[in-house]
Amino acid sequence: MQTPSPVAAVILAAGKGTRMKSDLHKVLHPIAGRPMLLHLIDAVSALEPARTVVVTGAGREQVEAAVAPVGAATALQAEQLGTGHAVLQAKAALADFDGDVLVLYGDVPLVRPETMRRMLEALHEDGTPSAVVLGFRPADPAAYGRIVAGSDGRIAKMVEFKDATPEERAVDLCNSGLMAVRAADLWRLLEQVGNDNAAGEYYLPDIVLLAIAEGRWARVIETEADEVAGVNSRAERAMVEEVWQQRRRAEAMAAGATLIAPHTVWFAHDTRIGRDVTIEPNVFFGPGVTIGNKVAIRAFSHVEGATVGEGATVGPFARLRPGAVLAPESHVGNFVELKNATLGAGAKANHLTYLGDASIGAGANIGAGTITCNYDGFFKHRTSIGQGAFVGSNSALVAPVTIGDGAIVAAGSVVTRDVQGDALVLVRPESVIKPGWAARFRAHMQAKKAEKK
Structure with a gap:
């Protein structure tokens, strides 16, 4: 199914991945023998994107070398100041792009092309939402950001776990971080994002709140938790590998x-x-x-x-x-x-x-x-x-x-x-058989052994 307008993908891969305890960049650890980042890029390619931009940071040389053969561009996030700041680093690479932007994560490799298409189609449904967020309901919501939404999927509020009230933490609809936004809205709203929060970071989800404040709306669509499982440790890599293998x-x-x-x-x-x-x-x-x-x-x-x-x-x-x-x-x-x-x-x-x-x-x-x-x-x-x-x-x-x-x-x-x-x-010595030799040998050696006692 063709998407309604041109598509670009911004893939965030700037994190240090310290919990992997590895010299290999986190997003290059393999799933089924292939770097997880390349799994994601391959899924994106099914949409025939106009451009794919990978945002790099620590270990940029490894990531740049990995994505160059598949034609992805890169943008550098020199300082790790949050997801909103990371996406903003791709603005120059998409300066003349006018279409829909998918924001994805290099350590979330199992997202299907069909799910990406659903996000893009929802962005063009009646009422033209300003953004579409991919949500999920994990067995344990843990420290995920929460999405407060109505039965029609309209988002009332998005909040990071650190900033959430007890009532908001009781919500089981979680934010995967994946989002579809029109390019014109994305850059304009990102420029307005502040960092007045518990982590002092520029959060990507804040663009939804800014759009709502302007009188517009955003919606959430849902997927299974396995599809948006992230990898931050070797144990999580093993779990994602098992999901891929089961598929x-x-x-x-x-x-x-x-x-x-x-x-x-x-x-x-x-x-x-x-x-x-x-x-x-x-x-x-x-x-x-x-x-x-x-x-x-x-x-x-x-x-x-x-x-x-x-x-x-x-x-x-x-x-x-x-x-x-x-x-x-x-x-x-x-x-x-x-x-x-x-x-x-x-x-x-x-x-x-x-x-x-x-x-x-x-x-x-x-x-x-x-x-x-x-x-x-x-x-x-x-x-x-x-x-x-x-x-x-x-x-x-x-x-x-x-x-x-x-x-x-x-x-x-x-x-x-x-x-x-x-x-x-036939290349081997001719067989030589000496009748009785083994018996005589054993008798001789037993007698010699007896003499030493």
Whole structure:
């Protein structure tokens, strides 16, 4: 749905985040493998905003570097003088913008585009409110600012918790801080905001009171508390992560995937899952994963930067690292690790194997305990295994090396030279059996031990 007028977003990200106890800026701590600020910017992008301005402060260099690739502008709040003061720092960046402004917070990353659209649509409803505030009703209102409003959503008063009376603190409708305001109203009203309050700060919500004093009105619309959950500590980050994961698990199941124990599966922000996929308990997806239809991911597998083709099987206890590509109907079994390796259609590596920097042809079978020795201490080298090849258990393939189509590598071989197609390579000492030797050895050693007593 198109918004009625151009949209700009101002995202506040100037706070120091001292409770995170981290050298990484608070808004750059990841949710599902992606900085929370970028989650929010991505949601804003669904509105096709004319501009997005991120207000920075402490740790500005980190934030500026993070948002530059997505085309967001930045504005500096050199002193932390409150939310109203922070928004005002974006005025220069939006000096020639005439439209609706969304005020958002970089540490509130789960706001949906649909909720932002509702705010903007409410700003243009009959009666044209001066501002729309996003409210919520948490289980514990705690120290949130309160919104006093009528049943029609018209705001009578907004007050910070520190300044609220006992009666106002008894109100359970809380201010998320998110707001939609016309640009012309926003800058005019912000210039009038004072700091005569318990914190000595310039509060953004005061623009609502100023508008009401002018004879205009503002309204509140509500959303669920989870959507406006903020992150000020690592514990709160974990709670927001869990909310995001719950959403994603529900989406995966609604789209046709079976999650045996949903609460134990962890997705990344960009995980793509096909239909009729079965995911067993305790599976972790890192960024960059695409799973085709009818794939089975067995328990305790870790998948990152990998593509898994239709009908393939992974795990249990498998690890797919970046660059792993599994063709349709291929199998990766327990305690198998792939890195920058391609497993051809129907190929199998079912047990205790490492395949790094390798290409394995269709229908090949890799025996238990096989490794590709891809690193010489300085450089990585590739191993190529042909279609239908058979590599026996406990073999070491010293790259660079090629095993031809249909070749057989005998168990226990250390292969250092190329093997032609349909050949057998056997690289191990000939067995030597000495009858009775073990018994004679034990007798000799027992007698020697007795002499020392």
